[in-house]
Amino acid sequence: MSVRIAERARASPSACTHPRCVTCDVRRVAVCVAVGPEHLARLAAIASEQALAAGQSLFEEGEPAEAVYVVTAGMLKLYKLLSDGRRQILGFVVPGDFLGCAFGRLHVCSAEAVTAVELCRLRRMQFLSLLDDCPTLEKEIMQRTCTELAAAQEQMLVLGRKTATERVASFILRMADRRRPANDAPLHLPMSRMDIADYLGLTMETVSRTFSSLRRTGAIDLLDTHLLAVPHRRRLEELAGI
Amino acid sequence: MSVRIAERARASPSACTHPRCVTCDVRRVAVCVAVGPEHLARLAAIASEQALAAGQSLFEEGEPAEAVYVVTAGMLKLYKLLSDGRRQILGFVVPGDFLGCAFGRLHVCSAEAVTAVELCRLRRMQFLSLLDDCPTLEKEIMQRTCTELAAAQEQMLVLGRKTATERVASFILRMADRRRPANDAPLHLPMSRMDIADYLGLTMETVSRTFSSLRRTGAIDLLDTHLLAVPHRRRLEELAGI
DNA sequence: CGCACTCTTGACCGCACTCAACGTTGGTGG
DNA sequence: CCACCAACGTTGAGTGCGGTCAAGAGTGCG
Numbered sequence A, B: 001m002s003v004r005i006a007e008r009a010r011a012s013p014s015a016c017t018h019p020r021c022v023t024c025d026v027r028r029v030a031v032c033v034a035v036g037p038e039h040l041a042r043l044a045a046i047a048s049e050q051a052l053a054a055g056q057s058l059f060e061e062g063e064p065a066e067a068v069y070v071v072t073a074g075m076l077k078l079y080k081l082l083s084d085g086r087r088q089i090l091g092f093v094v095p096g097d098f099l100g101c102a103f104g105r106l107h108v109c110s111a112e113a114v115t116a117v118e119l120c121r122l123r124r125m126q127f128l129s130l131l132d133d134c135p136t137l138e139k140e141i142m143q144r145t146c147t148e149l150a151a152a153q154e155q156m157l158v159l160g161r162k163t164a165t166e167r168v169a170s171f172i173l174r175m176a177d178r179r180r181p182a183n184d185a186p187l188h189l190p191m192s193r194m195d196i197a198d199y200l201g202l203t204m205e206t207v208s209r210t211f212s213s214l215r216r217t218g219a220i221d222l223l224d225t226h227l228l229a230v231p232h233r234r235r236l237e238e239l240a241g242i
Numbered sequence C: 001c002g003c004a005c006t007c008t009t010g011a012c013c014g015c016a017c018t019c020a021a022c023g024t025t026g027g028t029g030g
Numbered sequence D: 001c002c003a004c005c006a007a008c009g010t011t012g013a014g015t016g017c018g019g020t021c022a023a024g025a026g027t028g029c030g
Helices: A002-011 A037-045 A124-133 A135-161 A164-177 A193-200 A204-216 A233-239 B002-011 B037-045 B124-133 B135-161 B164-177 B193-200 B204-216 B233-239
Strands: A021-023 A032-034 A047-052 A057-059 A067-073 A076-081 A087-093 A110-113 A117-123 A221-224 A227-229 B021-023 B032-034 B047-052 B057-059 B067-073 B076-081 B087-093 B110-113 B117-123 B221-224 B227-229
Touching: A032 A135, A037 A047, A037 A124, A067 A124, A076 A193, A076 B135, A087 A135, A087 A193, A087 B135, A117 A124, A124 A135, A135 A164, A135 B076, A135 B087, A135 B135, A135 B193, A164 A193, A164 A204, A164 A233, A193 A204, A193 B135, A204 A221, B032 B135, B037 B047, B037 B124, B067 B124, B076 B193, B087 B135, B087 B193, B117 B124, B124 B135, B135 B164, B164 B193, B164 B204, B164 B233, B193 B204, B204 B221
Parallel strands: none
Antiparallel strands: A021 A032, A047 A117, A057 A110, A067 A117, A076 A087, A076 A110, A221 A227, B021 B032, B047 B117, B057 B110, B067 B117, B076 B087, B076 B110, B221 B227
């Protein structure tokens, strides 16, 4: 991986439009890391590859955080548990996303692979010291953290005030919008109905019923259990309570 | 205000334990801003005082963000609205907290005074350029943003998976814990039952009923509508579903 | 004193949960 | 190749928690 970062940086710097960007292309997934060329070797030195099978855990809440990650393929879910097993999924992580880069010593949530996953692992202390020396990277992390905070606040509105139909419609729209690159192809939702339920604060049964109801009313086309099309986006937005 | 910041910095640098901290003491509320002495004059130059009466709005979702604020007295609430008026309160802001310092151009939520409020207003563009030159301040903002993100994720668990009793118990514990300085005096909750309801994803009636039920079972002492004591913290923690 | 506002409490209702049965799919082994 | 099984998803029936509606208590202010 270390080698590949440097190689790709020289080979195709134009794959990403971000200024001073290193393109780390693993399996044709572009990962943008805003780091100046003077810090490139250091970034490469602290990076290593890691892979997970679907269902495998990456880290758990309360564990010491020893690394941060950039996802290069697949999807993970972040979640918190109550002592009796109730679960809240905080978000789904897709290629290009940073993971576990909180500033605390301990992980504040657990991470588990939804599909097979490939990641770029960065040793935490070295990554933090790189941040100190590389302002553009620090800006990038700050930007991403703010985006995550805004997403969490939007989800608080969903969980606190929206009905089941509005939650599912909001979920579909959000998942459609965060695809990189953006496109109009059918939307693949690899997570189980149970995962969607735990993300939306509902039960599996209610999620299933709501998908069926959206299909019956024509708001979505369910091509397959995990594949759907949005024929009339505006209609789904109305159902989402925008 | 500008003058007071500089004055206080020289007058009582020991009021705050934070390294290289400027104590901006307005009405005896200590506000810590991690900025080196070399940037002190610049900080003072972009700061001004502002006051709000209870119920007054500071900014609204979607407006351009022209300033960031440090609260020096009172309490504000941050919230989002749905088109039909449903409201989700994202958090309550207390003295010492930063406010509106997202990196986007527009405010992502609205802010309204719960009580009479005094703030230190910092012009946004100048504040951002100060951030560029002052790494300790930037670290401080990053740290606070991460803390806020963790709080938002904890609240997602509350809103998505906890019962009414667990939500109210969690709320009381959180409010008790974030007091600065920490103390065991009776807890003052200046916000209305409606505000608590909109923070916890409940109705006013359910919040009121739950407070009454907690009082009957002895988990809390309601000294007054907005003042309570927690006689057995452990008991409340159990009720909160820790 | 009267008004306005907030909070509390009661009665009833409905949305989402629980429990249960069944269908579908994919993997395994005879 | 099919039988079997386990996991996941769908659908139906009934229930309960928290919402809705309404009345009344408490409080502050002019």
